[in-house]
Amino acid sequence: MTTATYNRFRGDLQTYFDRTAAKAWEQLTSDAPVSSIRAKVRAGRTEMRDTLLSWLPADMTGMRLLDAGCGTGALAVEAARRGAKVVAIDVARSLVKIARDRAPAALDIDWRVGDMLDPALGHFDHVVAMDSLIHYKPFDIVEVVRQLADRTGGSIAFTFAPQTPLLMAMLGMGRLFPRSDRSPAILPVRDRLLRTLIRSALPKARIGRDRRISASFYTSHALEVVTG
Secondary structure (H helix, E strand, O other), X not given: OOOHHHHHHHHHHHHHHHHHHHHHHHHHOOOOOOOHHHHHHHHHXXXXXXXXXXXXXXXXXXXXXXXXXXXXXXXXXXHHHOOOEEEEEEOOHHHHHHHHHXXXXXXXXXXXXXOOOOHHHXXXXXXXXXXXXXXXXXXXXXXXXXXXXXXXXXXXXXXXXXXXXXXXXXXXXXXXXXXXXXXXXXOOEOHHHHHHHHHHHOOOOEEEEEEEEEEOOEEEEEEEEEOO
């Protein structure tokens, strides 16, 4: 069961990407020239994606991976190249279209538009949710992880926005993106609180690796929850 705030924030994200920011994110996630601010965001996102991929097996033949909030698909493509059967889902139809158009047709990727928590997606060996939960409150994040854990046999790796003085200052100044295409509010979360909530909600799981990446205008913290 999802909460009212989860559904509202998910709807805000869909509206933002499909009506406002698809072209900006298509450019950000390509090799096209961008402003210095966006270049730093791009570099930070690349480093985070590489980190999450490094937590997955090098050979994923026969494994199922859920890319929860796949965006324009870079992580899904790399996982499929390792042999994984990937379900890549996002709330934004515009981003999924970009991802599908970019991906090599030979790769085993099931591109979908919808909710990452849909039980019809089935069971997975691993789940990755990169920067798709940074707009949600701590209890919503934990509920997402809890529901995904019920259908995940190996690990869930996700990112959240850490509550740091630098990030809070940048959010306060509205400098993460130009005003014309600023995303829905990023909600910083205290690392200790999130870990406590996860341990309470998933007593049979354990918290594994973590890494924080702070690249000027990009700040994100990755956390691994081992489910099996």
